[in-house]
Amino acid sequence: MPALKKTVLTVLSAVLLSVCVVGPAGAADKDKTDDKQPKPTGPMSTVGGKRLGEVGTQVELGPGAPVLPKKLTGRSWIVADAENGKVLAAHNAHWRLPPASTLKMLFADTVLPALQPKTMTHMVTEEELAGVGEGSSLVGVKEDHTYTVHDLWLGVFLQSGNDAVHVLAEMYGGVDATVAAMQRHAEELQALDTKVVSPDGYDAPTQVSSAYDLTLFARSGLQKADFREYSATATAQFPGEKKKGKKRGTFGIQNTNRLITGDIGVEPYKGIAGVKNGYTTHAGNTFTGVAERDGKVLLVTVMNPSSEESHAVYKEAATLLDWGFASSGKVTPVGELVPPKSAATGTGKGARPAGGSSKAEDRPAAAASPAAPAGSSGVWIALSIVGGLLVLLAAGVFLVNRRWPLPDLVRRLPRR
Template sequence: MGIKHVAPVGVLLAATALLGAPAQARVADAPAAAGSPDLRTGAVPVAARHEKEPVGGSRLGGRGLILPGGVKAPPKTAAKSYVIADAETGEVLAAKDAHGRYLPASTLKALTALTLIPKLDKKLKITPSRRAVNEEGSAVGLVPKPLYTVEDLFKALMLVSGNDCAMALAEANGGLATTLADMNAEARRLQAFDTVAKTPSGLDKPGQSSSAYDLALIARAGLANADFRRYISTKTDKFPAPKGYYEIGNHNKLLWRYKGMIGVKNGWTSKALGSFVGAAKRDGHTVIVSIMRHDGYFWEEVADLLDWGFANRGKVVPVGQLVDPVPEPAPLPTGPAASAPPAAPALPAPVSAQDPAAATRPADEGVPVVYYALGVVLLGGLTWLMYGLRGRSRRAR
């Protein structure tokens, strides 16, 4: 008796599970959107880190010199990696090991500034901590007194590469851990996936990295920010001191030597060697050059690369593209719309209203054939169930 009724129920459960399977498979098999990082944590999906095509185009995955056809190669440079790009269009005009990961040194301060400028009030007074004052490496000479505004610290960060200013700004932003999380989230928003910030100053630390491609992305985003652009293009300024002030000067030598130079940032450590990212504007057009891992004096070489960029922008087929930042997520609905129940899912049209030929199509066209087969199984199960109930009723009389 019991067995007669278990079988139809099992058929019904199996049919229900199978009917739901195609929809579940479509969700599970749908590819994740490439380059869609979690902006809250800064984590990058594995699929985004290991895409078949490098960020910016397939050619940028090469390690050697990457050139457009039919043009003379850029001037030689001792840099292990570089990118020449058109800032307006984002076109990468030439590159060498564009996505090679290297220690960024103080060029990382461009990311620090880009991250913190929107978060901190420029007029806020800062009292640097002992830790910030004693930060190793290049420094502007902070003292633990309330002498400085956020504006002062940003200027010294970008002009004289103050590591003490980097730490003081990080502390003003809620601490080192918070600031590093913010910097890495900003890098992911920019799709600068080669960049990992372990310090706000660029001082060498295991696991820290960037690339010539990422430095160009960061510089391009920074140029769109008026405060960032003002800081990097300032040649000299006054900096507060316990008794008055003293003058500071920008370490970017091309601000004095290269026509149209806007600025950005240079860097050097004994492990990273020389690095630089800069932008210049001529005849209404801006070119970005970034270099990494240079073992000597690079200023003239950067100037030559900029010249090549201006001579060839708009004339050559680009070898890649500086990608745009990840779009900001749409705001969640508020008010009555937020509390309204979700709309009922649309029901499929009756079989009679569908294409009569649908049942003979392959499973990936129209309504899958398996749906019809499962309907037959379901109908048979129901018939079996009704037959068993009638037999039981007769015996009970």
């Protein structure tokens, strides 16, 4: 064979081999090279792992793993295992963006436990509805009418009613007190991208969250049975207005989460069990969902996808869930959903933002060890240190492997 021919064949072989090797990674990282997509302008947080603070798509495909869906337009998104907290893939996960009504997940997770029992009734006043923003989504709460806490929460989750939010906030202690409590709870959950200004997610200067934080709110809320019930309910009856001489009636409301109820161009997603959608002019569409399939529970959040396609936020969330279920066990996690501060001892992974802290008060205290007997050699001290390290290691392993069960995930889909 002529030398020139051998050289050509060698070069072609090398080119083909390189294409085969880099093909899947290139497909998975397509979003990184899309110059048309908006990008974060400043540094992002690294809570949950260094890679979650990097710009663009983060994914580690293993053998047999499908590539990520094409044409994802969300400015920020994340797919995570709801139970062990492992992040399977993410795109600008810590980009601080307006959350719209997905912030109601934090509102519910903060306020819901305090307003019990859910049969508690409340007479609504004009003042309680005065602060509802112009153009807000409403469920139809009326002043001088009585509602149960259960009614109001259905109004929050199904119709994203800002009127119901404001009444519940007043019952909790007022809007200002509720906003302060939500901010404290966000910090407890280590949702450090979040700045709360309004309890309902209504556009307000400086009010932001992130796909990462919204996923933390959903994961925390889903530990609560009432939260799971409300977020998964498809349809309900809401108390109507009183009319003289007639018994007070009700009217039907339907969940605006299209992966639960479906819509033109969107089919109900198999295994969906909540959580919350949102929209404002400033935020665009936002959505966090949870779904179960074959014993695996996944969380997905998508923020501000392209407005050119109808229901893009639901379609992209559904394709990411499909990818997540198909990729189970075939990808290396790129980060984790950290536990709340109260669930961490300061020694486990995720107890602090990745990278640690240089402040002495933020560092874990040294493990206590028994005093060495008088006259003993350094062997006892060494054994004590090793014992302390083993205790710290065991605590860390417990936190890393701790599963967050999501019992009784429910779907209340309309009968067809």
